[in-house]
Amino acid sequence: MAIADKGAWLNRFQSALAHPEAAEWRALFADQCYWRDLVAFTWNIVTLEGPDAVAAMARRQAAAAGATAFRLDPEMPGGDGGWFDFETRAARCKGHVELKDGRCTTLLTAIVELKGFEEPAGRNRIDGLVHKAVRRRRTWLDERQEHARTLGHERQPYCLIVGAGQNGLALAARLKRLGVPTLVVDAHERPGDAWRKRYKTLYLHDPIWLDHFPYLPFPDHWPLYTSKDKMADWLEAYAKLMELDVWSSTVCTKARFDEARGEWEVTVERGGERLSLRPTQLVLATGLSGGKSVPEIPGAESFKGQQYHSGDHPGGEDMTGRRCVVIGSNNSAHDICVDLWENHAASVTMIQRSPTIVVRADTMRNLSGDIPHARKEIPTEAADLLDAATPYRLRTGIQVAGTRYIRGLDAEFYDRLEGSGFQLSHGEDESGFFMAYWRRAAGYYIDVGGSDLIIEGEIAVRSGGIRAIEPDGLRMADGELLPADLIVYATGYRPMSEWAAKLISPDVEARIGPCWGLGSGTRGDPGPWEGELRNMWKPTRQPNLWFQGGNLAQSRFHSLHLALQLKARMEGLSTPVYWPEPAEASDPVPA
Numbered sequence: 021m022a023i024a025d026k027g028a029w030l031n032r033f034q035s036a037l038a039h040p041e042a043a044e045w046r047a048l049f050a051d052q053c054y055w056r057d058l059v060a061f062t063w064n065i066v067t068l069e070g071p072d073a074v075a076a077m078a079r080r081q082a083a084a085a086g087a088t089a090f091r092l093d094p095e096m097p098g099g100d101g102g103w104f105d106f107e108t109r110a111a112r113c114k115g116h117v118e119l120k121d122g123r124c125t126t127l128l129t130a131i132v133e134l135k136g137f138e139e140p141a142g143r144n145r146i147d148g149l150v151h152k153a154v155r156r157r158r159t160w161l162d163e164r165q166e167h168a169r170t171l172g173h174e175r176q177p178y179c180l181i182v183g184a185g186q187n188g189l190a191l192a193a194r195l196k197r198l199g200v201p202t203l204v205v206d207a208h209e210r211p212g213d214a215w216r217k218r219y220k221t222l223y224l225h226d227p228i229w230l231d232h233f234p235y236l237p238f239p240d241h242w243p244l245y246t247s248k249d250k251m252a253d254w255l256e257a258y259a260k261l262m263e264l265d266v267w268s269s270t271v272c273t274k275a276r277f278d279e280a281r282g283e284w285e286v287t288v289e290r291g292g293e294r295l296s297l298r299p300t301q302l303v304l305a306t307g308l309s310g311g312k313s314v315p316e317i318p319g320a321e322s323f324k325g326q327q328y329h330s331g332d333h334p335g336g337e338d339m340t341g342r343r344c345v346v347i348g349s350n351n352s353a354h355d356i357c358v359d360l361w362e363n364h365a366a367s368v369t370m371i372q373r374s375p376t377i378v379v380r381a382d383t384m385r386n387l388s389g390d391i392p393h394a395r396k397e398i399p400t401e402a403a404d405l406l407d408a409a410t411p412y413r414l415r416t417g418i419q420v421a422g423t424r425y426i427r428g429l430d431a432e433f434y435d436r437l438e439g440s441g442f443q444l445s446h447g448e449d450e451s452g453f454f455m456a457y458w459r460r461a462a463g464y465y466i467d468v469g470g471s472d473l474i475i476e477g478e479i480a481v482r483s484g485g486i487r488a489i490e491p492d493g494l495r496m497a498d499g500e501l502l503p504a505d506l507i508v509y510a511t512g513y514r515p516m517s518e519w520a521a522k523l524i525s526p527d528v529e530a531r532i533g534p535c536w537g538l539g540s541g542t543r544g545d546p547g548p549w550e551g552e553l554r555n556m557w558k559p560t561r562q563p564n565l566w567f568q569g570g571n572l573a574q575s576r577f578h579s580l581h582l583a584l585q586l587k588a589r590m591e592g593l594s595t596p597v598y599w600p601e602p603a604e605a606s607d608p609v610p611a
C-alpha cells in the first residue's frame with residue numbers, strides 16, 4: 021500500500037474523529053478490523069474488534085481525546101510506512117496503520133508522553149549544580165539521603181509499588197523521571213533476590229535484545245542469554261543507578277482503600293516494626309503468580325526424604341546418588357530434572373500429569389535472529405511498538421502457522437520425544453508456546469537440554485497419576501512403588517489475582533476478576549474474550565489499584581503506559597476511562 025494512501029486515510033480518520041457521530045466508520049474500517057489503543061484515546065489498554073466497536077469507542081472518547089496533527093512518520097524504521105504521529109489534548113502519541121482496499125485492517129494508537137510533563141532528559145536534563153559559592157551547600161548526596169530518610173515517614177509516596185523485581189523497578193524508574201514520588205517495598209533483603217534465590221542453573225530464555233530495561237540498555241558485549249545471578253546483580257545496580265527508593269526486607273501485609281480520602285492505608289513490616297503508609301496509588305508488582313501451588317497427596321507428611329516446591333529448589337548439589345522425583349512437566353520441572361542429572365542424582369523421574377508444549381530454544385534462537393528487536397537499525401522503542409501493532413486476536417492465527425512451521429523443522433525431534441513416552445502438546449488449538457504464555461503463562465517447556473535427556477532415557481517420565489506418598493516413595497496409580505529420596509513439587513503457582521485477596525480482600529479480587537490471560541476460553545484462560553491481558557498495566561475495577569507484571573520486554577514497554585496513567589492522575593488531568601463490552605467467550609482462529 022502506497023504511503024500516499026496511508027496519508028490520505030489519516031486525513032479522513034482525523035476528520036471522522038472531529039465528527040464521530042456523523043462519520044462513515046464502515047467506509048474507514050474494514051469489516052474485519054482491529055484498533056488497539058494503548059492509553060491514547062481510552063485511558064485504558066483495549067483492542068476494539070470490528071467497525072461497530074470502533075465507532076462506539078470513537079463516539080464516546082473522541083471529543084475528550086481531541087486528537088489532531090496526524091502526520092505520517094516515514095523516518096521510523098520497520099512498519100512498512102505505516103507509522104504516524106499525532107497529539108491528543110493531553111499527550112503526544114504514535115500510531116501504526118495497515119490498510120486493505122483503502123480501509124483500515126489494523127490500527128495501533130499509543131501514548132508516548134504527556135504534554136507539559138516531558139521527561140527531563142537529553143537537553144532538558146537538570147543542571148545538578150549551581151556554579152557559584154553557596155554557604156552550607158547541599159550536595160547530591162545530602163539531598164538523596166534526606167529524600168530517602170523522609171519518604172514514607174514525613175512525606176507519603178504518591179505511589180507505592182509492592183515488589184522490587186524487574187516490574188517494580190522498571191515502573192519505579194519511569195515514575196522517578198516523571199517526578200512521581202514512589203516507594204518500592206520488597207520482602208527480600210536485596211533487589212534482585214527473586215532471581216538470586218532461584219536454582220543456580222537458571223538462565224533467561226529470552227535473548228538479550230528482548231530484555232533491556234527502560235533508559236539503561238545492557239552493554240553490548242553481554243552474552244545472548246543472561247544467568248539469573250547476573251540478572252539479579254543488574255536489578256540491584258539498576259535500583260541504585262536510577263536512584264530508586266526501595267525498602268528491602270519489608271513485607272506488605274495489608275492494604276485498605278480509604279474511599280473518603282481517596283488513598284490507601286497500607287501496612288508494612290520492616291525491621292520488626294509495623295508501619296502504615298498512605299499512598300494514593302497502589303501497584304502490585306508481585307510477580308505473575310500468587311502463592312505456591314502444592315497438590316494434596318495422601319500420606320505426604322509420612323515421607324522420610326526431602327520434599328519441597330520447585331520455587332524452593334536450592335540446586336541439586338546435595339542430591340548426588342539420590343533418587344529424585346519431580347512432579348510436573350513444565351519449565352521448572354525440566355530445569356530441575358536437568359540440574360539433578362547434572363549433579364549425578366542416582367535417578368531422576370518426572371511425573372507428567374498432562375501434555376506439555378515443547379519448543380527447542382535453539383530453534384527459537386534461529387528463528388528470532390531477524391525479529392525487529394534483534395535488528396540494529398530498529399531502536400528498541402520502535403521494535404516494541406511494532407510488536408504491539410499486531411492485535412492478540414490475529415496472533416492466534418500467526419502462532420498456529422508458526423507452530424506448524426516449527427513442527428516441520430523439528431519433526432524428527434518431536435517424533436523421538438513422543439516415542440520416549442513423553443506426552444507432547446502443541447497447544448489446545450495448535451497455537452504453541454507464545455499463546456500459552458499469553459493465555460496462562462504456563463504449560464510449556466523451552467528446551468535447553470531436558471528433552472534430549474528424556475529421549476535418551478536419562479530422565480524417566482511417568483504418567484498415570486499418584487495414589488499416595490509413602491515413607492519411602494510414591495505409590496503410583498498402577499500400584500507400583502516409585503522409591504524416592506527427594507520429591508520436588510514443580511506444580512506451579514496460584515493466580516496473580518490472589519494477591520488482591522491476600523493483601524486487600526476477597527471482595528476486591530472478585531471485583532477485578534482474573535489477572536493475565538486473554539479470555540480465550542482455552543484451559544486456564546476462561547472467557548469472555550477480552551483480547552488484551554486482563555488487568556495488566558491499566559485501570560482495574562478497584563479504584564487506584566494497578567498490576568504491573570510480565571516478562572522483561574513487557575515490563576519495559578508497558579511500564580511506560582502505567583507510569584503515564586499514574587502521572588496524569590497525580591497532575592489532575594482528565595483521564596476518562598473507556599471500558600469496552602467483553603465479546604464472545606472464545607478465541608476462534610480467524611480465517
Ligand SMILES: Cc1cc2nc3c(=O)[nH]c(=O)nc-3n(C[C@H](O)[C@H](O)[C@H](O)COP(=O)(O)OP(=O)(O)OC[C@H]3O[C@@H](n4cnc5c(N)ncnc54)[C@H](O)[C@@H]3O)c2cc1C
Binds near residue numbers: 182208224225305
Ligand atoms: C527457567 C525460567 C526462565 C525464565 N526466563 C525468562 C526470560 O527469559 N525472560 C523473562 O522476562 N522472564 C523469564 N522468566 C520469568 C521470570 O521469572 C519473571 O519474568 C520475573 O521474575 C517476573 O518479574 P516480576 O518483577 O514481575 O516478579 P518477581 O521477580 O517475582 O518479583 C516480585 C517481587 O515481589 C515481592 N513480593 C511479593 N509479595 C510481597 C509482599 N507481600 N510484600 C513485599 N514484597 C512482596 C517478592 O519478594 C519479589 O521480589 C523465567 C523463569 C524461569 C523459571
